[in-house]
Amino acid sequence: MADKLIATPGQTVGPFFALGLDRPEWADMTRGNPQGQRITIEGQVLDGDGAPVPDAVIELWQANAAGRYDHVEDTQADRKIDPNFHGFGRVATDAQGRFKVTTIKPGAVPGRGNALQAPHINVAFFARGLLRQLQTRIYFADEAANAADPLLSSIEDAGVRQTLLARPDGSGAYRFDFVLQGKDETAFLDI
Amino acid sequence: MAEPPAYARPQPGTQPPYLYPDYASTVKRSPTRPLIRFEHTLSEITGPSFSSGWAGSSATDLTKQHKGEPLGERIIVTGRILDENDRPIPNTLVELWQCNAAGRYHHPVDQHEAPLDPNFTGAGQAYTDAEGRYRFITIKPGAYPWRNAPNAWRPAHLHFGVFGGGFVTRLITQMYFPGDPLLQYDPIYQSTADEAARTRLIAGYDPNLSEAEWALGYAFDMVLRGRDATPFEGRD
Numbered sequence: 148m149a150d151k152l153i154a155t156p157g158q159t160v161g162p163f164f165a166l167g168l169d170r171p172e173w174a175d176m177t178r179g180n181p182q183g184q185r186i187t188i189e190g191q192v193l194d195g196d197g198a199p200v201p202d203a204v205i206e207l208w209q210a211n212a213a214g215r216y217d218h219v220e221d222t223q224a225d226r227k228i229d230p231n232f233h234g235f236g237r238v239a240t241d242a243q244g245r246f247k248v249t250t251i252k253p254g255a256v257p258g259r260g261n262a263l264q265a266p267h268i269n270v271a272f273f274a275r276g277l278l279r280q281l282q283t284r285i286y287f288a289d290e291a292a293n294a295a296d297p298l299l300s301s302i303e304d305a306g307v308r309q310t311l312l313a314r315p316d317g318s319g320a321y322r323f324d325f326v327l328q329g330k331d332e333t334a335f336l337d338i
Numbered sequence: 339m340a341e342p343p344a345y346a347r348p349q350p351g352t353q354p355p356y357l358y359p360d361y362a363s364t365v366k367r368s369p370t371r372p373l374i375r376f377e378h379t380l381s382e383i384t385g386p387s388f389s390s391g392w393a394g395s396s397a398t399d400l401t402k403q404h405k406g407e408p409l410g411e412r413i414i415v416t417g418r419i420l421d422e423n424d425r426p427i428p429n430t431l432v433e434l435w436q437c438n439a440a441g442r443y444h445h446p447v448d449q450h451e452a453p454l455d456p457n458f459t460g461a462g463q464a465y466t467d468a469e470g471r472y473r474f475i476t477i478k479p480g481a482y483p484w485r486n487a488p489n490a491w492r493p494a495h496l497h498f499g500v501f502g503g504g505f506v507t508r509l510i511t512q513m514y515f516p517g518d519p520l521l522q523y524d525p526i527y528q529s530t531a532d533e534a535a536r537t538r539l540i541a542g543y544d545p546n547l548s549e550a551e552w553a554l555g556y557a558f559d560m561v562l563r564g565r566d567a568t569p570f571e572g573r574d
Contacts, residue, residue: 195566301374327368
């Protein structure tokens with residue numbers, strides 16, 4: 148282990164990331180016309196004063212509708228790659244701290260051991276004032292499989308668990324806010 | 339499927355904390371609850387691959403994006419993307435953005451009273467080759483003031499984003515220049531406690547990379563999280 152290299156520290160994405168990272172088309176993960184149920188996820192990013200965060204960038208990574216990641220290390224034989232779904236998205240907040248992504252509902256994916264993980268979207272969250280990314284997951288409040296999900300089940304405080312659930316808000320529409328501090332603070336992960 | 343091999347956790351002090359009051363914006367934006375530790379699953383060890391060109395073609399010469407040449411010191415910045423086990427990361431996307439030689443970003447939010455350069459946008463992207471190598475041609479960015487504290491100035495820096503093999507290897511960082519007197523006053527640079535980790539953020543001037551009569555050469559490797567080498571660590 149002694150010869151391991153030290154990983155490069157993260158540094159904040161800063162307020163001007165749109166110059167390098169803003170690709171509005173990446174907020175629509177369905178533009179390749181993948182299989183699965185179309186959904187939108189809309190929300191707002193709020194800081195410790197409850198003020199909107201207009202300079203956050205949210206990256207999403209998810210499995211396809213069958214529950215397979217488009218990645219060489221996902222070797223599940225019984226779930227097929229969807230050639231029309233890449234699984235990566237990115238969206239920046241607007242001046243009111245709001246964002247909206249369009250994607251498909253991911254399938255359930257295997258967890259550790261024999262566990263199955265409820266459908267979820269993995270999130271890397273960047274902003275001015277964050278020296279490195281925060282990481283979390285977006286689950287779906289109307290999903291029965293949540294009850295047996297290993298991560299959700301590991302969170303004893305129901306209020307904290309709720310912060311990981313996108314709420315149905317009309318047909319195929321979900322609402323998910325990122326609250327950086329306070330009573331409704333989003334649960335972030337050490338992964 | 340077998341258990342996925344986890345990525346190692348950072349050693350203490352080698353990554354910046356979320357709350358670092360010298361960088362004032364962290365105070366209202368850093369989480370106050372303990373993070374929930376969770377062992378890696380397929381969701382963490384997989385991540386986007388861009389080798390198919392999904393993210394568009396490469397744009398590695400930032401001095402050739404307009405009619406004329408941008409003002410400033412022409413520089414070559416090159417290096418490798420590696421993991422902590424010294425393995426190169428091929429075919430991964432490297433995104434770059436920066437301000438111009440006067441210290442002004444081509445971005446509406448930047449109101450610093452320094453001139454925009456009509457011949458410089460300041461954004462590019464590259465895909466690493468089989469040895470994990472990337473190479474950009476650009477101009478040296480200027481220092482600029484910011485409102486973190488009275489008379490505070492950011493040292494000259496390039497912003498880099500790199501993906502690597504899994505979603506947990508994702509890195510957004512900044513590259514600094516050797517010998518910059520502003521580094522000792524910059525809380526963003528200083529936020530990483532471990533000196534060896536912190537100095538990873540400073541490029542090396544390399545005369546062998548400079549091209550005579552044309553551009554100065556800087557070497558900058560970026561090291562992403564690697565697999566946990568000890569097979570039993572990180573297991574339930």
